[in-house]
Structure formats: C-alpha cells, structure tokens
Amino acid sequence: MGKVxxxxxxxxxxxxxxxxxxxxxxASKALMRLAGPDGHWCFELEADATIPSEYILYHHFRGSIPxxxxxxxxxxxxxxxxxxxxxxxxxxxxxxxxxxxxVKAYFAxxxxxDSIEAPHMRRAREAxxxxxxxxxxxxxxxxxxxxxxxxxWSAVPVMPVEVMLLPxxxxxxxxxxxxxxxxxxxxxxxxxxxxxxxxxxxxxxIQELFVEPPERVKRWPAGPQxxxxxxxxxxxxxxxxxKVEGSFPxxxxxxxxxxxxxxxxxxxxxxxxxxxxxxxxxNAVLMYEALGYPxxxxxxxxxxxxxxxxxxxxxxxxxVQPCLSPVWDTALSAHALMEAGGVEAERHAKRALDWLKxxxxxxxxxxxxxxxxxxxxGGWAFQYANPHYPDLDDTAVVVMAMDRAQVRRSPGPDAADxxxxxxxxxxxxxxxxxxxxxxxxxxxxNTYHYLNYIPFSDHxxxxxxxxxxxxxxxxxxxxxxxxxxESCPPLDRGVAYLLAxxxxxxxxxxxxxxxxxxxxxxxxxxxxxxxVDPASEPVRRAVNWLTTIQNPxxxxxxxxxxxxxxxxxxxxxxxxxxxxxxxLLGLMAAGEADSPAVARGINYLTRSxxxxxxxxxxxxxxxxxxxxxxxxxxxxxxxFPLWALARYRxxxxxxxxxVAVGM
Numbered sequence: 001m002g003k004v005x006x007x008x009x010x011x012x013x014x015x016x017x018x019x020x021x022x023x024x025x026x027a028s029k030a031l032m033r034l035a036g037p038d039g040h041w042c043f044e045l046e047a048d049a050t051i052p053s054e055y056i057l058y059h060h061f062r063g064s065i066p067x068x069x070x071x072x073x074x075x076x077x078x079x080x081x082x083x084x085x086x087x088x089x090x091x092x093x094x095x096x097x098x099x100x101x102x103v104k105a106y107f108a109x110x111x112x113x114d115s116i117e118a119p120h121m122r123r124a125r126e127a128x129x130x131x132x133x134x135x136x137x138x139x140x141x142x143x144x145x146x147x148x149x150x151x152x153w154s155a156v157p158v159m160p161v162e163v164m165l166l167p168x169x170x171x172x173x174x175x176x177x178x179x180x181x182x183x184x185x186x187x188x189x190x191x192x193x194x195x196x197x198x199x200x201x202x203x204x205x206i207q208e209l210f211v212e213p214p215e216r217v218k219r220w221p222a223g224p225q226x227x228x229x230x231x232x233x234x235x236x237x238x239x240x241x242x243k244v245e246g247s248f249p250x251x252x253x254x255x256x257x258x259x260x261x262x263x264x265x266x267x268x269x270x271x272x273x274x275x276x277x278x279x280x281x282x283n284a285v286l287m288y289e290a291l292g293y294p295x296x297x298x299x300x301x302x303x304x305x306x307x308x309x310x311x312x313x314x315x316x317x318x319x320v321q322p323c324l325s326p327v328w329d330t331a332l333s334a335h336a337l338m339e340a341g342g343v344e345a346e347r348h349a350k351r352a353l354d355w356l357k358x359x360x361x362x363x364x365x366x367x368x369x370x371x372x373x374x375x376x377x378g379g380w381a382f383q384y385a386n387p388h389y390p391d392l393d394d395t396a397v398v399v400m401a402m403d404r405a406q407v408r409r410s411p412g413p414d415a416a417d418x419x420x421x422x423x424x425x426x427x428x429x430x431x432x433x434x435x436x437x438x439x440x441x442x443x444x445x446n447t448y449h450y451l452n453y454i455p456f457s458d459h460x461x462x463x464x465x466x467x468x469x470x471x472x473x474x475x476x477x478x479x480x481x482x483x484x485x486e487s488c489p490p491l492d493r494g495v496a497y498l499l500a501x502x503x504x505x506x507x508x509x510x511x512x513x514x515x516x517x518x519x520x521x522x523x524x525x526x527x528x529x530x531x532v533d534p535a536s537e538p539v540r541r542a543v544n545w546l547t548t549i550q551n552p553x554x555x556x557x558x559x560x561x562x563x564x565x566x567x568x569x570x571x572x573x574x575x576x577x578x579x580x581x582x583x584l585l586g587l588m589a590a591g592e593a594d595s596p597a598v599a600r601g602i603n604y605l606t607r608s609x610x611x612x613x614x615x616x617x618x619x620x621x622x623x624x625x626x627x628x629x630x631x632x633x634x635x636x637x638x639x640f641p642l643w644a645l646a647r648y649r650x651x652x653x654x655x656x657x658x659v660a661v662g663m
Contacts, residue, residue: 364388
C-alpha cells in the first residue's frame with residue numbers, strides 16, 4: 001500500500017515540459033563547463049580501497065616512499081571508506097565485507113604509520129580474524145603478501161613463466177585469455193620466477209592477521225566459481241607444479257623471461273602504461289626492477305610515470321584511479337549534448353568528436369588480431385592511448401556519435417566529416433564479431449571457459465566472451481548506419497544472439513554496467529534500432545520487468561549482489577541517477593515515452609537534480625569484474641540523466657514517439 005501511495009502522490013506525478021526544458025538547459029550548461037580546453041571530458045573513475053592500498057604497498061616494495069603529505073591523504077581516504085557496519089572495506093559503497101580489500105587497506109594503513117591499536121585498525125583486524133584471517137584473501141592479494149614474505153609462495157598457484165613458450169594449441173595460451181589478464185599476468189610470471197623480496201624500509205608486516213601461521217596452512221582457498229569437474233584436475237596440476245617449478249631448465253626459463261619482457265616492452269604504451277590499467281602498470285615496473293634494470297633505464301622511468309599519472313589528489317584526500325576514461329566520457333557526453341540540442345551544445349559535441357577523431361587506431365594490429373588476422377584495425381580505446389587494446393563498446397559509441405553529428409549539421413565549411421573514420425570503424429567492428437553472433441569487449445571468440453577454473457583465476461574473470469551489452473552497442477551502431485536484418489548478416493546474427501540471451505524474467509545481463517538495468521537498456525535500444533516490433537513478446541517482457549522493479553520514489557537502482565553466481569532475481573537498491581536514466585532510455589526505446597513509469601522516472605530526475613545542474617551518486621553503478629571489482633564513474637551522474645531528460649522532451653515534442661538513433 002505504501003508503494004502505491006508513493007507512486008501516486010502528486011509530487012511524484014506532476015511535471016511539465018517547461019520544467020524538463022529548464023532542467024535540460026541547466027544540466028547541459030553544467031556539463032559543457034566541465035569540458036577541457038581542447039573539448040574532451042575525463043571524469044574521475046573510482047574503484048575500491050584496493051587500488052590506493054596497492055599503490056602504497058608498491059612504493060614500499062620498491063623503497064620509494066611517497067611524501068608524508070600524499071601518504072596522509074591516502075590514509076584519510078582509506079579511513080573514510082572503512083565500513084561502520086562491518087569494520088572492513090567493501091568493493092562498493094555500503095557493500096558487504098571483502099577480505100582482500102580489507103587486508104590490503106589494513107596493511108597500507110599500518111605501512112603509512114597507523115598504530116595497530118588505533119580503534120579503526122583494531123576493528124578491522126578483529127573483522128578479518130572473525131572471518132578466518134588473511135589466509136582467506138584472494139590469489140592476487142596472496143601474491144602481494146608472498147612478495148613481502150608474509151606468506152610462503154605455496155600460498156600462490158604456480159603460473160610458470162614458461163607458459164610464454166607454449167604453442168597456441170595448448171589448453172593454456174595467452175591468446176586464450178582476456179587482454180586485462182594478459183597484461184597483468186605476463187610481468188607477474190617473471191615476478192613468480194624471480195621471487196624478489198620487498199625492500200620494505202619500515203619493516204612492516206601483518207602476521208597478526210593470520211589465525212594460523214601462514215607456513216602451516218595446507219589448503220589455500222579457491223574461488224566460488226571453481227566448484228566444477230575442472231577444479232580437482234587443475235588442483236592436481238598445481239600440486240605437481242609446486243614441486244617441480246624450481247627445477248625447470250635454465251635455458252627455457254631464460255627464453256621465456258625474454259619473451260615476457262618483449263611482450264611488456266612492445267605494449268608499454270608510453271606514459272599511458274601497459275594495458276593502460278593500474279595492476280599491469282605496477283607489475284611492469286616491478287618486473288623490470290626484479291630483472292636488474294636500473295632506476296634510470298628509459299623503460300623503467302616510463303613505466304613508473306604511468307603509475308603516477310593515476311594518482312588523484314584533493315584537498316584532504318587522495319586515491320588512485322584504476323585507469324582513465326577520456327574516450328568513453330567524451331563520446332557519451334557528446335551524445336548527451338546532441339540529445340539536448342542547441343547551438344552551444346552542438347558546438348561542444350563537435351569539438352569533442354574532433355578531439356576523438358585522431359585517437360582512432362588505424363596502424364597497429366593489436367592482440368585481437370590473433371583470432372582475426374585479416375581484419376584491418378579501426379577501433380578506439382577507452383583511455384588516452386592503448387593501441388594494442390581498442391574496444392568494441394567505445395568504438396560503437398564513438399561511431400554513433402559521429403554519425404549523429406554528421407547527419408544533424410547543415411552543409412558548410414565547418415560541417416562534420418567523419419565518413420572515413422566511420423567506415424574503418426565499422427569494418428573493424430564487423431570483423432570482430434564472434435562465431436555465436438555476439439561481440440565481446442576486446443577480442444573475438446574468447447570463450448575458453450574452462451580457464452576460469454584454474455587456481456590462478458579465483459576471481460573468475462580471465463576471459464572476455466561476448467556479452468549482451470556490447471553486442472547491443474554493435475547492433476545499434478550497424479542499425480543507425482542504415483543497415484537492416486535483411487541487408488546485413490552481422491546485424492541479423494547480432495539480433496538473434498540478443499533474443500536468445502534474454503533472461504526468463506525479461507531482462508538482459510549487463511557485463512560492464514550494473515547490471516540487469518544496464519543490460520536491458522542497452523538491448524532495448526538495439527532492438528528498437530534494428531526494427532524489432534515494440535509490441536513483440538521479448539520487448540514487452542523487458543518493459544514489464546523494468547516497470548515492475550521501479551522504486552517507490554520513481555527512480556531505479558540495482559545492487560552489485562545481482563552478480564552472484566546463482567541468479568535469483570533482481571536485487572533492489574536505492575535509486576541512482578545513472579540507473580534511473582538507463583531504465584528511462586530503455587523504456588523510451590521500447591515506445592513507452594507516454595507511460596506513467598516514465599513520467600515518474602523523469603520526475604525523480606528533476607527532483608534529484610542539484611542546484612548546479614548536476615546529479616550526485618555515491619553508489620557504484622559500473623562493473624570491472626563481476627563479484628570482484630566495481631567502478632564508480634563520476635561522469636555517469638552528469639551525462640546520463642541529462643540524456644534521459646532531453647530524450648523525453650524530444651519525444652514529447654515530436655509527432656512520433658519512436659527513438660530514431662541507436663542509443
């Protein structure tokens with residue numbers, strides 16, 4: 001009864017187009033003010049306490065202690081993000097206790113100088129010990145502890161560097177894992193082979209976090225997804241490798257290390273870093289130093305600089321971003337501003353696209369070419385530079401923005417001309433379609449699912465298989481470019497993939513955004529663009545699902561718990577601006593612009609908008625790896641709500657309620 005009363009209260013129903021227009025104007029001006037001088041946007045990208053903790057431990061491993069001011073600000077961040085409910089650290093805002101994040105945060109704070117008897121440290125330690133101690137941390141945490149000598153190397157599954165020499169037909173090969181796994185693991189192979197010990201100038205350890213002395217632990221924990229027939233097989237292999245790893249022939253080990261170093265050095269990517277992601281960058285620095293490269297060696301200096309570019313310092317706090325997101329932020333902001341319309345917004349959008357245009361990777365065949373050697377490069381990466389690893393999601397979003405700009409602008413000397421960029425990107429996207437008709441983020445046919453059961457992959461995120469959200473974006477792109485299911489076999493296969501991938505409740509899984517709201521928004525946009533009848537059964541089921549899960553306040557929210565292995569249905573959470581915007585964009589793509597649910601959602605966005613024209617959200621609404629690593633895009637609450645409000649206004653002012661673009 002309370003929900004019905006809330007949904008029908010006048011304050012959640014009344015809204016005029018004039019109200020919406022004012023909100024759109026306010027939000028678009030605020031977003032334009034946040035653009036850089038060259039026209040691009042790059043908002044903060046925040047993960048959990050793990051990354052800043054690892055940054056501290058990385059420096060103390062090397063003996064390169066950060067300044068007291070920086071350490072103090074990182075400590076402030078870590079103390080603030082400690083949970084008052086469970087005394088540990090979570091992977092998301094208000095999330096459950098996470099052992100690995102808590103162990104690393106405790107270690108970092110102790111390294112910085114916090115007394116272990118300080119109240120926050122005592123509470124964290126007791127929370128760790130109540131749950132079985134630091135022995136229950138994940139593989140990457142135990143690897144770090146082994147490098148510090150806190151646990152024996154038997155705590156870490158063996159990944160011998162000799163895997164660099166394996167042929168491609170072998171069950172494990174670098175080409176068979178995801179880009180992020182490759183870039184993180186290759187330098188880590190060398191560290192496992194060399195087993196360097198942290199310099200640790202302050203001599204800090206965390207033995208007090210173990211229930212049983214680490215050297216006596218006989219059975220280290222496995223990931224929750226490893227309960228399959230593969231688990232005992234891989235466990236037996238690891239047991240053998242633990243015994244023989246130290247006796248591999250010196251010649252093959254040297255060749256393997258050389259190959260690993262060549263892999264890293266070729267992809268070092270200047271000061272944007274290996275893979276342009278923090279864990280790979282850190283491992284690259286440590287690899288070079290373990291091999292005896294001097295501190296002033298150009299490769300070492302470059303690798304070190306890439307790490308420091310991720311440090312974000314504020315007045316009282318500092319943290320470290322896992323990577324930077326300029327291409328993604330800029331393309332999505334351009335879409336939002338084109339939806340908002342107006343001379344200034346259109347001008348800012350064109351400047352953004354002109355900034356994006358030269359970042360297209362046209363001359364480097366990245367790792368994706370291992371499975372698609374005859375495809376020409378033509379994609380965009382997520383970061384400022386990452387030419388070996390462009391991604392399908394960014395590329396499709398950039399192309400749709402360029403196409404919108406090109407169609408909308410009248411002929412003239414400043415008219416947008418992105419034809420060649422669009423053509424090359426389309427060629428690359430079509431070429432990276434997987435055999436099942438779907439698209440993955442970075443590779444094609446990266447579906448060697450048995451590899452998620454190796455002991456090293458306790459996070460269960462070793463692969464990059466096709467997903468509904470990325471497939472939807474590629475389908476949307478092809479459809480927006482004028483293709484139909486009849487004219488374009490890749491589009492037809494993509495739509496078939498999406499229809500087959502729908503959940504029983506009508507939703508779609510969102511791999512890169514949280515979660516089923518994100519996936520369902522993405523797919524409804526694609527189905528609309530591809531001409532699927534909005535009255536069709538799959539679309540109606542999705543609309544019913546989105547309508548059913550709307551919160552009493554008119555917004556939408558979804559918790560990270562929805563990624564649990566055994567999906568039991570939607571995990572309700574407080575409304576957020578970005579998830580509300582996704583739900584609204586999805587419903588409007590399905591022809592629901594006049595529905596009461598959409599009116600309530602639009603009303604929620606107008607009520608929650610700040611005086612500065614923007615929205616705020618503390619909750620994490622994006623995904624790095626399900627169940628392991630989540631993201632808070634600080635830009636999502638700035639451009640997605642604007643986009644949804646402008647879309648609603650445009651449809652209400654139109655003679656048609658059909659969305660005419662791919663997103």
